Amino acid sequence: MTAPRIVPPATIGMLGGGQLGRYALVAARLMGYRTMVLEPDPNAPAGRVADVHLVAEYDNPEALRRLGDECEVVTTEFENPPAAALDALARRTLVAPSPAAVAVAQDRIAEKTFLADAGLPVGPWAVVDHADADPAVEYPAIIKTARLGYDGKGQRRVDDPSAMRAAWRLLGGVPCVVEQALDLETEVSAVVARRADGGFAAYPIAENRHVDGILDLSVVPARVPARLADRAVGLAMTIADALDYVGVLAVEFFVVGGELLVNEMAPRPHNSGHWTLDVAQTSQFEQQIRAVCGLELGDTGTTRPAAAMVNLLGDLWEPDTPEWADAVTATSALHLYGKSAARPGRKMGHLTAWGATVAEAEVRALDARRALSSG
Numbered sequence: 434m435t436a437p438r439i440v441p442p443a444t445i446g447m448l449g450g451g452q453l454g455r456y457a458l459v460a461a462r463l464m465g466y467r468t469m470v471l472e473p474d475p476n477a478p479a480g481r482v483a484d485v486h487l488v489a490e491y492d493n494p495e496a497l498r499r500l501g502d503e504c505e506v507v508t509t510e511f512e513n514p515p516a517a518a519l520d521a522l523a524r525r526t527l528v529a530p531s532p533a534a535v536a537v538a539q540d541r542i543a544e545k546t547f548l549a550d551a552g553l554p555v556g557p558w559a560v561v562d563h564a565d566a567d568p569a570v571e572y573p574a575i576i577k578t579a580r581l582g583y584d585g586k587g588q589r590r591v592d593d594p595s596a597m598r599a600a601w602r603l604l605g606g607v608p609c610v611v612e613q614a615l616d617l618e619t620e621v622s623a624v625v626a627r628r629a630d631g632g633f634a635a636y637p638i639a640e641n642r643h644v645d646g647i648l649d650l651s652v653v654p655a656r657v658p659a660r661l662a663d664r665a666v667g668l669a670m671t672i673a674d675a676l677d678y679v680g681v682l683a684v685e686f687f688v689v690g691g692e693l694l695v696n697e698m699a700p701r702p703h704n705s706g707h708w709t710l711d712v713a714q715t716s717q718f719e720q721q722i723r724a725v726c727g728l729e730l731g732d733t734g735t736t737r738p739a740a741a742m743v744n745l746l747g748d749l750w751e752p753d754t755p756e757w758a759d760a761v762t763a764t765s766a767l768h769l770y771g772k773s774a775a776r777p778g779r780k781m782g783h784l785t786a787w788g789a790t791v792a793e794a795e796v797r798a799l800d801a802r803r804a805l806s807s808g
Contacts, residue, residue, distance in 0.1 A: 439505045439726040441465030446504030450477025452770040453702050454510035458482050460719040471500050476773040491518045501525025508725050512539045512700050529679040529725035530700050538700040541579045541610045548695050551675050556694045557613040561601050567594050570613045576600045579608040618688040621655045623669040624706035626681045626720045626730055633670055634730040638662040639705040651705040651742045652791045664693055681721040711766045711785045712740040737787035741798035745782040750775035755805040760784050765801050
């Protein structure tokens with residue numbers, strides 16, 4: 434199909450007001466677009482940079498009506514907007530990615546089923562939706578709520594069927610998936626962009642490290658064989674095409690036995706792509722705007738040989754706010770999200786460093802964060 438071209442000064446809408454929305458709207462405004470965000474938190478990061486901040490619940494009919502009537506396209510910065518809200522917006526304006534694509538990514542059962550039906554490689558898994566469930570999965574395993582889990586929330590590690598059923602009750606007795614725990618060699622992610630006409634662009638693969646279920650470190654380029662990096666891009670492209678996806682899509686992979694297994698996908702820009710703000714020709718956030726507006730996708734090449742990104746969690750604010758000057762050097766960049774309150778485990782910002790090699794960039798990023806925590 435021919436991609437609709439939406440050009441400045443058209444209005445771009447954003448459902449959700451977090452840091453991902455903030456950076457996307459900053460990119461949109463720099464490109465000359467007008468911006469509008471729907472987010473119930475009056476102090477949300479994206480609301481502070483939008484031309485208009487609709488302070489209302491995501492399913493508020495009046496707010497959705499205004500967003501749909503005044504915006505030529507509406508996108509989202511998180512994977513859990515109410516389905517009814519997306520459907521209501523889609524009746525009034527263009528929504529990208531589509532409600533159908535978001536619906537797959539926001540429910541682990543739907544996501545796993547989609548991946549399996551498409552013949553994509555996934556680890557052993559099963560559905561748990563009743564108290565006497567006995568799924569055919571080897572233990573130890575991870576049980577995860579089908580909906581609303583992120584950054585390690587909504588999941589438990591279990592060692593046998595009895596523990597699994599107990600964890601299911603603790604998680605609220607809601608539909609869950611249980612996944613066999615795997616012997617991971619590493620984790621990588623592909624951040625790609627697709628237009629409505631199938632135009633496609635991919636960033637270099639990132640290698641990721643998580644701590645307590647939260648992304649801690651991403652380095653680019655990933656230290657994996659070229660064939661794995663190429664396959665990750667190919668699998669992400671297959672997923673995007675199967676979903677008829679429009680926008681930036683992130684696909685996370687496990688590397689097990691030298692091969693890739695799809696872990697999950699995020700229908701939006703992704704934490705592991707934050708390095709693109711400083712070390713890519715086109716950031717993932719500008720790419721999101723280009724994709725949903727049907728514009729030519731930007732150059733995804735890097736401006737430095739290697740980069741490393743570390744998250745800055747609310748723990749760093751204890752007992753006092755860090756001395757940020759320690760994090761800003763000739764080879765690093767600091768990004769703070771403007772959130773109103775720092776809490777342990779909450780993503781408050783990130784820091785990107787670069788260097789001649791991945792090892793050099795990684796050391797610089799970790800050293801800069803260490804200086805903040807000990808300052």
